[in-house]
Amino acid sequence: KYILGIETSCDETAVAIVKNGREIISNVVASQIDSHKRFGGVVPEIASRHHVEQITVVLEEAFNEAKVTWDDIDAIAVTEGPGLVGALLIGVNAAKALAFAKNKPLIGVHHIAGHIYANRYQSEFKFPLLALIVSGGHTELVLMKEHGSYELIGETRDDAAGEAYDKVARMLGLPYPGGPHVDKLAAVGEESINFPRAWLEDDSFDFSFSGLKSSVINTIHNAEQRGEEIKKEDIAASFQASVVDVLTTKTRKAAQKYQVKQVIVAGGVAANQGLRKALDEKFADSGIPLLIPPLKLCTDNAAMIAAAGFISYERGLRAGWDLNANPSLILK
Ligand code: ATP
Ligand code: MG
């Protein structure tokens, strides 16, 4: 079975063709980073316009790369939410138009389910599994007992991990999106500043990064006022140490509590080198297999949407012509 995946929830226009949910035939991503960089973040209006311009180009490229035709496609899966409503609408309307014109079943996919299913290119899922979701808009621990079922056991009470990275990057004068830049600096810095870790209540699997963010701001301001110089590398390394410490510790604790058979990591921040290494170490002696997608599948792409869409397809789930973009769609 061939699934065509479409993703336009934020600033990536992406189309992929995937065989049987686990084999990428083509995976095309047109990033808009350059257009948003000078604004220091994603501008929704600009994102929508770019999606309109890019979607047919990216679609054509996905077919060219895959060397398949419309006859081979069994269903179209599209991100219906969450994300920027104007951006989502471009993908949803493209998918609906194509499904109608080519007479193919239509499947709506939750963007975070997509991030989770990016891991299925590495290995078949073994349930129950624990997913650590760390992206630009989400930081969550999700328990899955079977395909397509998601139980939220913890989430951020304020900023998402990716958001914290991007804000700290901004304070350090690094370009958008800042996560990868902070990651690079952290690799050569020293953990010389002891930033706080928000453990919250003893039994809580929730996260909080706003206190850490404020602490980073204060540290930078205080140093400026005293005319001291702190190395950006050291701030990055110390900030990353705090984020990674909390993420890995809570994930290991939750994995033990729920006796999961697999731990998977999903979302753009899963590309973080410090986090990948720390998770590897944290789970090395746990007896629980850890999956982290290759870098290209951590950030937004359509192969992950097709992978999640394939599972819905197999379960007989179909969207109607009333499928609509839902910017605050809940994962359940
Ligand atoms: P969501 O998936 O929650 O809707 P999104 O789609 O905007 O949000 P993703 O594409 O999953 O987010 O991830 C983008 C985020 O990942 C950005 O905040 C970016 O800074 C962060 N990121 C990417 N690479 C790294 C890295 N190496 N280290 C830290 N953060 C990173
Ligand atoms: Mg993006």
Ligand code: FE
């Ligand atoms: Fe995403």
